[in-house]
Amino acid sequence: MTPSLLIDAARLQRNINRMQARADANDVALRPHIKTHKSVAIAQRQRDAGAVGLTVATVREAEVFAAAGFTDLCLAYATVGRAKHERLLALMQRGVTLSFCVDTPAGMKQAATFYARHNRTADVLLEVDVGHGRCGVAWDGTAAVDLARLITRQPGLRLAGLLTHAGQAYRGPTGNETPEAALLRHSTAERDRLLALAVRLRAAGVAGVVPGQVTLSIGSTPTMAVFENRTEEGFRITEVRPGNYVVYDAMQVTLGAAALDDCALTVLATVVSRRTEGDVTRLYLDAGKKVLTTDTGAHTRGHGLLLRAPEARTPLARATIVALSEEHGWVQVDGDAAIAVGDRVQIVPNHACVTMGTQEAFTLQHPDGTTERCAVDARAHG
Amino acid sequence: MTPSLLIDAARLQRNINRMQARADANDVALRPHIKTHKSVAIAQRQRDAGAVGLTVATVREAEVFAAAGFTDLCLAYATVGRAKHERLLALMQRGVTLSFCVDTPAGMKQAATFYARHNRTADVLLEVDVGHGRCGVAWDGTAAVDLARLITRQPGLRLAGLLTHAGQAYRGPTGNETPEAALLRHSTAERDRLLALAVRLRAAGVAGVVPGQVTLSIGSTPTMAVFENRTEEGFRITEVRPGNYVVYDAMQVTLGAAALDDCALTVLATVVSRRTEGDVTRLYLDAGKKVLTTDTGAHTRGHGLLLRAPEARTPLARATIVALSEEHGWVQVDGDAAIAVGDRVQIVPNHACVTMGTQEAFTLQHPDGTTERCAVDARAHG
Numbered sequence: 001m002t003p004s005l006l007i008d009a010a011r012l013q014r015n016i017n018r019m020q021a022r023a024d025a026n027d028v029a030l031r032p033h034i035k036t037h038k039s040v041a042i043a044q045r046q047r048d049a050g051a052v053g054l055t056v057a058t059v060r061e062a063e064v065f066a067a068a069g070f071t072d073l074c075l076a077y078a079t080v081g082r083a084k085h086e087r088l089l090a091l092m093q094r095g096v097t098l099s100f101c102v103d104t105p106a107g108m109k110q111a112a113t114f115y116a117r118h119n120r121t122a123d124v125l126l127e128v129d130v131g132h133g134r135c136g137v138a139w140d141g142t143a144a145v146d147l148a149r150l151i152t153r154q155p156g157l158r159l160a161g162l163l164t165h166a167g168q169a170y171r172g173p174t175g176n177e178t179p180e181a182a183l184l185r186h187s188t189a190e191r192d193r194l195l196a197l198a199v200r201l202r203a204a205g206v207a208g209v210v211p212g213q214v215t216l217s218i219g220s221t222p223t224m225a226v227f228e229n230r231t232e233e234g235f236r237i238t239e240v241r242p243g244n245y246v247v248y249d250a251m252q253v254t255l256g257a258a259a260l261d262d263c264a265l266t267v268l269a270t271v272v273s274r275r276t277e278g279d280v281t282r283l284y285l286d287a288g289k290k291v292l293t294t295d296t297g298a299h300t301r302g303h304g305l306l307l308r309a310p311e312a313r314t315p316l317a318r319a320t321i322v323a324l325s326e327e328h329g330w331v332q333v334d335g336d337a338a339i340a341v342g343d344r345v346q347i348v349p350n351h352a353c354v355t356m357g358t359q360e361a362f363t364l365q366h367p368d369g370t371t372e373r374c375a376v377d378a379r380a381h382g
Numbered sequence: 383m384t385p386s387l388l389i390d391a392a393r394l395q396r397n398i399n400r401m402q403a404r405a406d407a408n409d410v411a412l413r414p415h416i417k418t419h420k421s422v423a424i425a426q427r428q429r430d431a432g433a434v435g436l437t438v439a440t441v442r443e444a445e446v447f448a449a450a451g452f453t454d455l456c457l458a459y460a461t462v463g464r465a466k467h468e469r470l471l472a473l474m475q476r477g478v479t480l481s482f483c484v485d486t487p488a489g490m491k492q493a494a495t496f497y498a499r500h501n502r503t504a505d506v507l508l509e510v511d512v513g514h515g516r517c518g519v520a521w522d523g524t525a526a527v528d529l530a531r532l533i534t535r536q537p538g539l540r541l542a543g544l545l546t547h548a549g550q551a552y553r554g555p556t557g558n559e560t561p562e563a564a565l566l567r568h569s570t571a572e573r574d575r576l577l578a579l580a581v582r583l584r585a586a587g588v589a590g591v592v593p594g595q596v597t598l599s600i601g602s603t604p605t606m607a608v609f610e611n612r613t614e615e616g617f618r619i620t621e622v623r624p625g626n627y628v629v630y631d632a633m634q635v636t637l638g639a640a641a642l643d644d645c646a647l648t649v650l651a652t653v654v655s656r657r658t659e660g661d662v663t664r665l666y667l668d669a670g671k672k673v674l675t676t677d678t679g680a681h682t683r684g685h686g687l688l689l690r691a692p693e694a695r696t697p698l699a700r701a702t703i704v705a706l707s708e709e710h711g712w713v714q715v716d717g718d719a720a721i722a723v724g725d726r727v728q729i730v731p732n733h734a735c736v737t738m739g740t741q742e743a744f745t746l747q748h749p750d751g752t753t754e755r756c757a758v759d760a761r762a763h764g
Binding site: 001057081099103104106134157172272293295296328340353354361 | 384428460462463469485488489492518551553634653655671672675707709710722724736740743754761
């Protein structure tokens with residue numbers, strides 16, 4: 001039935017293998033972020049290919065993947081609130097190796113007090129802002145040194161490393177810049193700014209910030225597309241955390257981080273209505289906001305890329321998903337569209353990470369024509 | 383834990399009672415659309431208050447609410463595809479009274495063939511476009527007459543009525559128009575255009591289009607805010623289908639269809655990070671796209687209305703949710719914000735119908751301080 005999520009298993013595996021090969025070639029551990037797929041079946045493929053552990057965004061995701069046997073988890077999120085720490089503590093007590101982020105003195109103090117009271121030393125990563133402007137201490141200020149030093153003085157915490165995410169890469173090129181140049185600029189900044197902070201922290205005598213010991217964790221799918229590791233005064237990036245690359249999406253194609261043929265996730269939809277207005281054909285699909293979401297990227301066009309089913313290879317010519325209702329996609333085709341009510345289409349969503357979470361399951365399509373229904377295991381918050 | 387969905391039970395009940403009273407005063411049946419809440423617990427309250435049945439948007443929703451004992455359902459959607467009709471047939475065979483929409487000859491023919499083959503006569507509603515520009519036959523053209531007549535000739539179908547939704551009301555005022563004037567304009571068009579089509583169909587001799595027999599179904603939350611029924615050559619609106627009114631949202635406040643105090647749904651979030659940049663305070667919340675969604679209304683500002691917790695009455699002064707990441711809300715406060723890392727806030731989402739579906743449960747807060755955890759029962763497609 002439609003709408004539903006399809007994942008091309010061959011493309012999925014190719015994406016997983018390529019990212020693992022890129023990590024291996026750069027001598028970094030790959031700790032994929034599962035926020036995109038939220039699926040145990042996909043995480044197992046990532047582990048089988050060589051991932052050292054997983055990155056998660058929420059306590060719930062940590063719990064779901066721990067229950068599925070993933071015992072090395074990084075919660076890449078500034079974690080605040082007693083309820084969250086209680087649930088993380090429960091995971092640690094069950095033997096899960098787990099780290100989380102801190103980026104403010106207040107959040108850090110709360111965590112330190114909590115774990116000290118429970119006679120635990122929790123591994124924390126100092127979250128660093130390398131230009132995204134979201135959470136994290138600035139890579140180039142004194143606050144980072146002050147907070148890092150403060151962490152090392154807390155009995156309840158151990159400074160395991162530094163973590164950043166160059167989310168600014170999603171803004172794409174500026175001015176006349178090519179997409180490729182933008183990717184390189186962001187990837188270089190992400191790497192070099194984190195390395196520069198590591199050098200500064202060691203110079204400031206912050207305990208534990210030593211090459212070969214400290215975790216230096218970066219990564220997003222666009223910055224990984226062009227990543228090359230390097231050494232700065234003995235420090236190297238040790239770990240990368242891309243997530244979206246398992247399936248990619250229209251946003252990544254626009255950014256130049258993927259080709260259309262790399263996109264493994266599509267939304268299968270049915271044309272439920274059709275009208276002609278002058279030179280324009282209007283199609284209405286049974287896929288709307290509740291599966292595609294209204295999310296867009298910096299330079300995406302419309303609400304996803306429309307392909308003819310079932311090949312999911314050929315864009316529907318001159319067609320744009322111009323608007324979404326909750327349960328309808330509004331498609332405009334310039335000219336006559338050789339497509340009828342009842343026909344099926346596939347849509348590469350703008351943003352796979354939000355589309356996956358709208359559904360409770362997806363259909364994995366194997367090259368031999370067989371299919372497998374898989375759960376979006378960590379779909380909810382809570 | 384945060385983020386999570388809260389619903390104020392007193393506001394919810396007040397919203398339900400008011401809409402029922404408005405329907406009663408206008409001598410129309412209220413068939414609320416459950417696409418907003420997807421919750422059996424809330425639908426039961428609507429039924430207890432006097433709703434005649436429910437409106438649903440998907441086959442899955444029909445199945446979930448039928449299983450919960452709601453046996454009078456309207457699938458307000460142009461239903462296309464054999465898998466969908468097979469599941470609807472199964473519901474009919476279990477005794478559920480069910481109608482669905484048709485709006486194209488192709489979709490209608492498919493349904494007619496299907497039900498005739500199964501020796502059934504399915505109740506269908508002709509979906510009519512009164513200016514929204516989405517699905518539906520145009521209210522003022524000959525296509526509506528042709529399709530209505532065609533329906534009456536199919537052994538597998540019975541033309542039970544006409545259905546429309548003035549989705550254009552969500553576009554809000556144009557030019558110097560006040561929000562109130564826009565609501566009235568859209569509400570009047572929705573009512574009068576459907577009545578006009580009924581008159582035309584009777585004049586054309588379309589069987590079953592008779593006052594007192596034919597269902598004339600309209601409704602959206604904004605158009606219902608000012609709805610007054612009237613008689614046109616014996617025809618009156620018989621049924622209204624608003625959905626969002628149970629909890630309202632920032633979009634409805636902007637449209638003038640609700641006051642802030644009517645908004646029953648909020649997202650509870652925690653301030654996880656904070657920084658000061660000159661005269662601006664930046665707060666980062668643990669509620670992002672995956673719960674608020676990026677959906678906006680025509681004239682909404684930011685990604686939801688930010689309130690101080692736990693009262694959910696007082697907007698946080700000079701604060702705007704300027705951006706969303708997947709798991710972060712980016713808040714800008716002009717000036718110094720008396721709010722710290724670890725503090726909680728509540729957010730009235732821009733669009734409740736999409737926010738509810740992101741979570742598997744919500745917390746109902748009773749006036750006596752007790753709470754109840756309720757499922758978002760029909761959360762998924764599939």
